Amino acid sequence: MEPDNIISTAPSITGQFEAPFPGTVVPTPGGGVLVSALDDVLNWARSNSLWPLVFGTSCCAIEMMSTASAKYDWSRFGFEVARASPRQSDVIIIAGTIVNKMAPVLKRLYDQMPEPRYVIAMGACATSGGPFFYNTYSVVKGADHVIPVDVYIAGCPPRPEALIHAMITLQNKIKAGGAREKIVIEDFKK
Amino acid sequence: MSKEELKTKLTELLPAATFDEAGEWLNVSIDAKDWLPLATQLRNYFDLHFDFLFCVTAVDWKTHLSMVYHLRSTTLGHYLVVKAKIADRANAEIESVSKIWRTAEFHELEAYDLMGVKFLNHPGLRRLFLEDDWVGYPLRKDYVDEVNMIKL
Numbered sequence: 001m002e003p004d005n006i007i008s009t010a011p012s013i014t015g016q017f018e019a020p021f022p023g024t025v026v027p028t029p030g031g032g033v034l035v036s037a038l039d040d041v042l043n044w045a046r047s048n049s050l051w052p053l054v055f056g057t058s059c060c061a062i063e064m065m066s067t068a069s070a071k072y073d074w075s076r077f078g079f080e081v082a083r084a085s086p087r088q089s090d091v092i093i094i095a096g097t098i099v100n101k102m103a104p105v106l107k108r109l110y111d112q113m114p115e116p117r118y119v120i121a122m123g124a125c126a127t128s129g130g131p132f133f134y135n136t137y138s139v140v141k142g143a144d145h146v147i148p149v150d151v152y153i154a155g156c157p158p159r160p161e162a163l164i165h166a167m168i169t170l171q172n173k174i175k176a177g178g179a180r181e182k183i184v185i186e187d188f189k190k
Numbered sequence: 191m192s193k194e195e196l197k198t199k200l201t202e203l204l205p206a207a208t209f210d211e212a213g214e215w216l217n218v219s220i221d222a223k224d225w226l227p228l229a230t231q232l233r234n235y236f237d238l239h240f241d242f243l244f245c246v247t248a249v250d251w252k253t254h255l256s257m258v259y260h261l262r263s264t265t266l267g268h269y270l271v272v273k274a275k276i277a278d279r280a281n282a283e284i285e286s287v288s289k290i291w292r293t294a295e296f297h298e299l300e301a302y303d304l305m306g307v308k309f310l311n312h313p314g315l316r317r318l319f320l321e322d323d324w325v326g327y328p329l330r331k332d333y334v335d336e337v338n339m340i341k342l
Contacts, residue, residue, distance in 0.1 A: 100338075101321075134342035137328045137335045 039177065046090070046116060047174035048078040050167075053089035053109065058096030060123035063157040072160035077167055086112040091170065093163075094149075097125035097132060098140045110147040118174070120166055121149045124156040131156065191237065191268045199238065203231055215260075215269040222257070222276045226285035232261060232270070233290050239263045240270060243287070246297035248305040250331045255282050255307060276307065286312040304329040 052074075056064050067074050068082060083089040086109045098106055110119070121143045124130030129141035143149060150173060153166045191199070193216045197209050200218055207224075210217040220228060232240040245260035255276040262269050276282045286309035288295040298309045299318040306327035309315055317324060326333055 134340050137333070137338045139338075141340075 040175075043175050043177055047171040050079055050090045050118065050170070050174075051088065052079050052082050053086050053092040053113070054082050054084050055092050055106075055109065056095040057098065057102060058123075058125060060095035060125070060157040063160055063163065064093060064095040064122065067160040067163045072164065074164060074167060077164065077171070079167065086110075087114065089113060090116070091118040091120060092147075093120045093122055094126040094143045095122045095157075097130070098143050098146065099138045100140060101138070103140050103146045106143065106146050116174075118151075118170055119143075119147055119149045120151045120153065120163075120170060122153045122155075122163060122166070123158055124154065127152045127154065191266060196238075196268060196270065204228055213271075215271050217271045217273060219273045219275065222274045222284040225257075225272075225274045226287065228272070229259075229285075229287045229290050232272075237266075239265050241265070241291075243291035243293055243297075246294055246301065248301040248307050248329075250305065250329070252331050253279075255279060255305065257284055257301065257307065259287075282307045283310055284308075285310050288312060303327075306330065 056062075066072060068079075079091075086092070090113075092110060092113065094106070110117070121127050125132065125139070126143040126149075129136070129139050132139040133141055140146060151166045151170045153162055155162050158166075193211055196216050197211070200207055200209075200216075204220060204224055206221065208219045210219070232238050240261040240263050242262040242264050243259060244262055245258070247258040247260075249256045249258060257274045257276065259272045259274070260269070261272065274284060276284055282305075284307060286294065286298055288298060288309075289311075295313060296318075298307075298312055299316065301307045302309060302312075302315055303318045303320055304327060316322070320328070326335075328335070
């Protein structure tokens, strides 16, 4: 039984109102308070303003630079500023091969990023080791051996359009609220 | 100097050398123990004057190793490729030429790190790319790494 004092604008519940805004509105003295819609607003804001970390190790970095510059321009989508510091960035685009020597560095940069943080693995090397999957003593076979990845891009290197498609996919993933499950380490709570 | 003149001059200096004139540059094959005296002569003789060493490579031929040096003279304009054969794989040694061409210092560090060729009288032979406690020489054909290398 629904409580009387909740005015719901979601069509699935009342069926009568057009939903100008998703979520429920709970009126309180002094004005209405939007409760569950706040997450959607935040997700929308986050996804439209993801600042990438400057992280290009290999040839994919050239394609990333090309995406950043005038012809393909990722700042149309909100990736305006590519920050050099992990403390100030939201998404890390792993553009290039991760070798065994680079893996701890990548882990450290990822740990330094404040939440919510997202990861795009660009290109074949970051996805699975790429052309270096066989017979290499030094390449990590996929960046997801080191950090959890949200979006993978195929290609060697992927075209700038493919990178932009992956960024839009990440934006959609964030808007849908679909961050990966947070891995909580129980020991830290004690 | 043309290839024929170089060939004549080098045969004078080192009779045991063999030549391959197929490519653009003269290729001379020598044994590793003859390398240092020949290198000194290549640098210092006025008509040879090879003052620019532009590539140092180590090659693994499965039965033996060899070092390949690409030389150029900036004053006289001729090129030379020297292939020095190292017969003993287990103790691969050759004289360092870093006193003659300073650039060889770093190139030889790379060859030592990845192929295990020991350079005698090198100013500071050490691992360059790999960690200092790495065991083995990855670019040799018989290098095996169970963990990292997935065999095709």
